[in-house]
Amino acid sequence: MSSIRRFYREHLLRFLPAILGGMLLLLAAGLCQSLLIGSLNFVFKDNLHMAPPGVKATGAFAALDHLKLWLMAHMPQRADLQQSSRFVPMLLISLFLMKGLLGYAGTLLMVRSGIRATQALRERLFSHLLDQEPGFFQKHPVGELITRCISDVGAVQGIASNQLAEAVREICLAVSMIAALLWMDWKLSLTLFIAGPLVIVPVRKLSQRIRAVNHRNQEASSRLLQRLKEVFSNIRVVLGFAREDFEVRRFQGQNHELYRLGMKSARASALSTPIMELVGGCLLAALVAYASAEIRSGRLSGADFFTYLLAVYQLYDPLRRLTKLNNEVQVATASLDRVYSMLERTSELAVPAKPSPVPVHPRSLRFEDVSFTYDAKHPVLRGINLEIRSGETVALVGGSGGGKTTLVNLVPRFFDPSDGRITLDGTDLRDFDPRELRKRIGIVTQETLLFMDTVHDNIAYGMEASREAVIEAAKKAHAHDFIMALPKGYDTSLAETGSSVSGGQRQRLAIARALLQDPPILILDEATSALDTESERAVQAALETLIQNRTTLVIAHRLSTIQRATRICALKQGRIVEEGTHEDLLAAQGEYARLHKLQFAEA
Numbered sequence: 001m002s003s004i005r006r007f008y009r010e011h012l013l014r015f016l017p018a019i020l021g022g023m024l025l026l027l028a029a030g031l032c033q034s035l036l037i038g039s040l041n042f043v044f045k046d047n048l049h050m051a052p053p054g055v056k057a058t059g060a061f062a063a064l065d066h067l068k069l070w071l072m073a074h075m076p077q078r079a080d081l082q083q084s085s086r087f088v089p090m091l092l093i094s095l096f097l098m099k100g101l102l103g104y105a106g107t108l109l110m111v112r113s114g115i116r117a118t119q120a121l122r123e124r125l126f127s128h129l130l131d132q133e134p135g136f137f138q139k140h141p142v143g144e145l146i147t148r149c150i151s152d153v154g155a156v157q158g159i160a161s162n163q164l165a166e167a168v169r170e171i172c173l174a175v176s177m178i179a180a181l182l183w184m185d186w187k188l189s190l191t192l193f194i195a196g197p198l199v200i201v202p203v204r205k206l207s208q209r210i211r212a213v214n215h216r217n218q219e220a221s222s223r224l225l226q227r228l229k230e231v232f233s234n235i236r237v238v239l240g241f242a243r244e245d246f247e248v249r250r251f252q253g254q255n256h257e258l259y260r261l262g263m264k265s266a267r268a269s270a271l272s273t274p275i276m277e278l279v280g281g282c283l284l285a286a287l288v289a290y291a292s293a294e295i296r297s298g299r300l301s302g303a304d305f306f307t308y309l310l311a312v313y314q315l316y317d318p319l320r321r322l323t324k325l326n327n328e329v330q331v332a333t334a335s336l337d338r339v340y341s342m343l344e345r346t347s348e349l350a351v352p353a354k355p356s357p358v359p360v361h362p363r364s365l366r367f368e369d370v371s372f373t374y375d376a377k378h379p380v381l382r383g384i385n386l387e388i389r390s391g392e393t394v395a396l397v398g399g400s401g402g403g404k405t406t407l408v409n410l411v412p413r414f415f416d417p418s419d420g421r422i423t424l425d426g427t428d429l430r431d432f433d434p435r436e437l438r439k440r441i442g443i444v445t446q447e448t449l450l451f452m453d454t455v456h457d458n459i460a461y462g463m464e465a466s467r468e469a470v471i472e473a474a475k476k477a478h479a480h481d482f483i484m485a486l487p488k489g490y491d492t493s494l495a496e497t498g499s500s501v502s503g504g505q506r507q508r509l510a511i512a513r514a515l516l517q518d519p520p521i522l523i524l525d526e527a528t529s530a531l532d533t534e535s536e537r538a539v540q541a542a543l544e545t546l547i548q549n550r551t552t553l554v555i556a557h558r559l560s561t562i563q564r565a566t567r568i569c570a571l572k573q574g575r576i577v578e579e580g581t582h583e584d585l586l587a588a589q590g591e592y593a594r595l596h597k598l599q600f601a602e603a
Contacts, residue, residue: 003340004336007117007160007336019164022165025105026103026110027172027176029098029100029169030175031176032096033314103169107169110161111162117160118160124343125339128342131347136348143228143229144222144223144225144226146229148342151218151221152339159329163325163329167322167329170319170325173314177318178315180311184304184308184311211331220254220261224254228251231251269324272323272327280320284312291305291308349413349416350430351434352432356431358436359427362425362440363390364390365387366422366424367384367385367387369383369384370385371384372418379574380574381406381407381417382574384407384574391549392552393565394553394554394567395555395562396555397556397571398570399572399595403574405555408523408525411553412437412443413437440519440520441523442523443525444524444525444543445510445525446526448503448509450509450510452493452495453494454488454492455494456491458494459516467490471490474509474512476542477508477509477542478508479542508538508542511546521551521552522553523553526555526556558599559596564582565582567580570592572591578590578591
């Protein structure tokens with residue numbers, strides 16, 4: 001099934017009544033255009049009610065000829081209407097007014113339906129992306145995902161709204177003009193229509209070319225957007241190393257690739273108009289030659305030929321615009337293909353059909369012979385066995401690359417173990433709905449990124465929390481005082497990623513957010529490693545409040561912050577090599593004692 005038909009079935013079909021209503025209105029507007037041609041015939045023809053001499057109802061379309069003769073015989077004579085000099089001007093004005101009103105109403109109905117359909121598509125895509133596992137976002141750059149949600153869906157919106165309305169309007173106009181041409185001279189009209197393949201075949205070839213090039217064009221746009229995102233996000237590094245010229249050259253290279261692909265698409269699109277012009281010119285030459293012979297022989301009047309020629313031009317114009325619209329449809333189809341390729345992807349984290357309920361107050365979190373690898377060649381965790389009981393604080397220490405962060409990322413199911421299992425009160429985590437599981441887990445990381453929103457909404461992120469509850473959480477996180485010092489207190493809007501406040505303040509806001517969520521399980525991933533001494537003390541005090549009566553996993557490089565942990569686990573090369581209290585591990589003179597000695601050597 002093509003992506004266009006799939007989009008119609010999944011998103012546009014529910015707006016079918018409105019689309020059909022718009023099509024009928026646009027068809028009526030096209031009929032008004034045909035009547036305008038007929039009114040001109042009325043002005044220039046001497047006897048509207050009489051058939052041209054010598055016309056006989058013969059051939060395969062005899063019925064059509066009989067109907068034409070009968071209608072013309074029952075129309076009033078020109079002289080009867082000429083008694084009023086205002087009739088023709090009023091008729092023309094009325095037809096133009098009706099055509100405009102009908103076209104406006106029909107276009108509005110169809111555009112509204114198309115915008116609503118693409119709105120649903122964008123929301124569906126965004127929701128689907130949020131359902132993907134964290135590893136997905138490591139494989140797909142932010143620029144690519146933004147392009148899919150904004151640029152690709154925006155291109156689809158064009159063909160589903162404005163271009164759809166324009167296409168229907170032009171098709172209705174073309175159909176009405178074809179009917180008018182058949183009415184005036186069906187034999188000559190059928191002869192003209194035989195030339196259709198002369199246009200259709202080359203235009204179809206060009207459409208395939210445009211679609212293929214636009215696929216590459218959108219990929220290049222994604223890469224360029226990703227480049228901009230990286231440069232602007234790391235602007236201090238760029239300026240600090242004086243690499244402005246280097247980044248400009250890289251940007252120019254990628255931008256030139258986008259230009260090159262854009263020109264390929266433009267050349268293919270531009271060819272469609274000359275093809276139409278050439279075919280149209282040939283048909284016009286043939287038509288003039290035919291008409292000259294017919295007029296000289298007396299079988300065709302000048303008024304009839306003028307009216308027929310005007311109708312042919314009125315048919316050519318919508319066909320030319322439809323050819324141009326086809327190019328735009330091919331561009332949008334390429335974007336739609338990219339959108340559906342993303343929608344067809346399923347998350348690597350399976351959600352059970354009937355998930356088990358997540359314990360509100362879990363008593364035990366257990367790792368049972370857990371191993372994990374990212375690429376099947378380099379195992380990160382090997383045979384982890386660990387039980388954390390309710391209310392315990394377990395600290396994970398070890399050198400970089402030891403597997404500490406990977407281990408805690410398995411708890412909220414950011415990844416699933418390659419071997420073994422993790423259980424909560426005896427139930428495998430894979431038997432829970434990931435979203436419900438994560439509602440029971442609070443996470444405070446080293447790099448806390450806040451949203452461009454108010455302080456209140458950042459603390460109450462996604463929750464309908466009262467101001468009193470937010471203030472209470474902020475006080476427990478030792479954040480209330482600095483919040484009140486901000487220009488608008490809790491209503492102060494923060495800059496992107498929370499850069500308008502210090503690192504320690506961001507950490508305390510994240511702790512306040514976790515306190516408000518009140519999760520039974522807590523993960524602290526090096527929450528104080530990047531802070532100065534004063535900020536660390538404030539954050540550490542907030543953390544001590546946060547971990548009370550919670551099952552807590554702590555990753556820390558500063559060993560001074562975990563000395564009061566219930567247990568400390570030392571990891572090395574993906575294995576737990578030691579486990580015990582601070583005093584026990586120091587006395588054992590093993591890996592923990594080695595790390596402690598290195599860290600406090602200067603002291």
